[in-house]
Amino acid sequence: MKVAVIGTGYVGITTAASLGEMGHQIMGVDIDEEKIKKLQSGILPIYEPGVEPLIQDLMRQGRIQFTTDLREAVCFADIIFIAVGTPSLPNGQADLAYVESAAAGIGKCMDCYKVIVNKSTVPIGTAERVKKIITSEVNKRDQFIKFDVVSNPEFLQEGKALQDARWPDRIILGCASENAKNLMNKLYQGVQAPKYFTSPKNAEMIKYASNAFLATKISFMNEMARLCDTLEVDVTEVAQGMGMDKRIGPYFLQAGIGYGGSCFPKDVAALYSMGQQAHLEMPILREAQKVNQTQCDWFVEKMKGIVNLEGKNIALLGLSFKPETDDIREAPSIKLIDLFLRNGAKISAYDPKAMKPIQNIFPQITMAEDCYQVFDGADIVVLCTEWKQFQKLDWMRAKRMMRGNYLFDGRNALSAKELTAIGFHYWGVAKKT
Numbered sequence: 001m002k003v004a005v006i007g008t009g010y011v012g013i014t015t016a017a018s019l020g021e022m023g024h025q026i027m028g029v030d031i032d033e034e035k036i037k038k039l040q041s042g043i044l045p046i047y048e049p050g051v052e053p054l055i056q057d058l059m060r061q062g063r064i065q066f067t068t069d070l071r072e073a074v075c076f077a078d079i080i081f082i083a084v085g086t087p088s089l090p091n092g093q094a095d096l097a098y099v100e101s102a103a104a105g106i107g108k109c110m111d112c113y114k115v116i117v118n119k120s121t122v123p124i125g126t127a128e129r130v131k132k133i134i135t136s137e138v139n140k141r142d143q144f145i146k147f148d149v150v151s152n153p154e155f156l157q158e159g160k161a162l163q164d165a166r167w168p169d170r171i172i173l174g175c176a177s178e179n180a181k182n183l184m185n186k187l188y189q190g191v192q193a194p195k196y197f198t199s200p201k202n203a204e205m206i207k208y209a210s211n212a213f214l215a216t217k218i219s220f221m222n223e224m225a226r227l228c229d230t231l232e233v234d235v236t237e238v239a240q241g242m243g244m245d246k247r248i249g250p251y252f253l254q255a256g257i258g259y260g261g262s263c264f265p266k267d268v269a270a271l272y273s274m275g276q277q278a279h280l281e282m283p284i285l286r287e288a289q290k291v292n293q294t295q296c297d298w299f300v301e302k303m304k305g306i307v308n309l310e311g312k313n314i315a316l317l318g319l320s321f322k323p324e325t326d327d328i329r330e331a332p333s334i335k336l337i338d339l340f341l342r343n344g345a346k347i348s349a350y351d352p353k354a355m356k357p358i359q360n361i362f363p364q365i366t367m368a369e370d371c372y373q374v375f376d377g378a379d380i381v382v383l384c385t386e387w388k389q390f391q392k393l394d395w396m397r398a399k400r401m402m403r404g405n406y407l408f409d410g411r412n413a414l415s416a417k418e419l420t421a422i423g424f425h426y427w428g429v430a431k432k433t
């Protein structure tokens, strides 16, 4: 099938690559000329494991192309994905400007029946809104063209996006017509995953409710961690014991410095604001956000109870919001750096992929050349993002380079036993030393 993907960010490019891999003909389109230029030369503008070689492979086979010309993409495709950003407005609502602009663009140049598939995370009722915008643009041209709008929310996780696209837990398809349902079935026939057909509105809510539930799970464990820390209980063992219960499951139970990224914070805020618009209290969502927004403050207060930060050199490990991505949107590292600087500390940081965008926000901090230079003269180490390479460091070597010996593990990802044996003063988030 011929597929256009509007928006070639983290979701769009992964969708394009995985559909291309399934044998479909793909055209990716973006308003960002630099991004498209890079993609046309086979360079991925973001870091996402495995996607760049797959794109290069598909280009060699002539199965994928990129353009800034929306008309070309719309006329080329039977199925058009919208995968543009839906960032937060200051009041927490999702900003639909990019989705609406893409819909208007489709309506301006659509020439025959198409299925428009919304992959962006959008408020309930957006499929209907997209339909109205397209119809209005088509009518302006005195045309009558049939089309369907499908809601197909995306659940991939950055850092393992390709794996999630190849082997999703489920494919949610909000379809209002049999024709659209058949075409979506055909499009995804190569994917071994249950397909759940429902209405577009239900599909839109499934996405928000899923993300809000996962975010709440994390905040719940962070709240438990605060109590565990006071009562001298090891929250990592509590999580392990809880996770053995099939009704709870072992995932998203890790306490730490809170969630970040381009999805959880904005999606919980958007869902909360949908509640407000409907004159509904959403106390669980409100408190889940509050715990997350204060988790770094709690962490730094704990640090300050152990060591004075004033004038200290802090080695900060990891800056991206999670491992295996260069994405720093809403990354806890931003909050931590801000708090450390306010407390008079000096920072040297290292991240395998995300140093440049953080340096743009904080030009006053030092970016280390490698994962050992970051320890040079440090009094305190703080693990912020649990990249695998930090778990495999030669910690003896790291310690020799340091002035002090404090280590604060914001992700409970390091071995307390091993580090304490080397001579570190180790503290994890409510973790036994």
Ligand SMILES: NC(=O)c1ccc[n+]([C@@H]2O[C@H](COP(=O)([O-])OP(=O)(O)OC[C@H]3O[C@@H](n4cnc5c(N)ncnc54)[C@H](O)[C@@H]3O)[C@@H](O)[C@H]2O)c1
Pocket: 006, 007, 008, 009, 010, 011, 012, 029, 030, 031, 032, 035, 083, 084, 085, 086, 098, 101, 102, 119, 120, 121, 122, 154, 155, 156, 157, 158, 262, 263
């Ligand atoms: N990033 C994730 O992990 C993830 C996971 C699931 C769902 N989502 C959702 O998917 C959507 C996209 O997220 P993302 O992280 O890929 O965003 P992104 O910011 O990485 O990419 C969005 C892209 O859309 C392009 N764009 C904007 N308007 C356009 C237009 N009119 N025409 C063509 N291109 C346009 C931008 O230039 C950008 O390249 C969001 O709604 C997000 O909530 C994201």
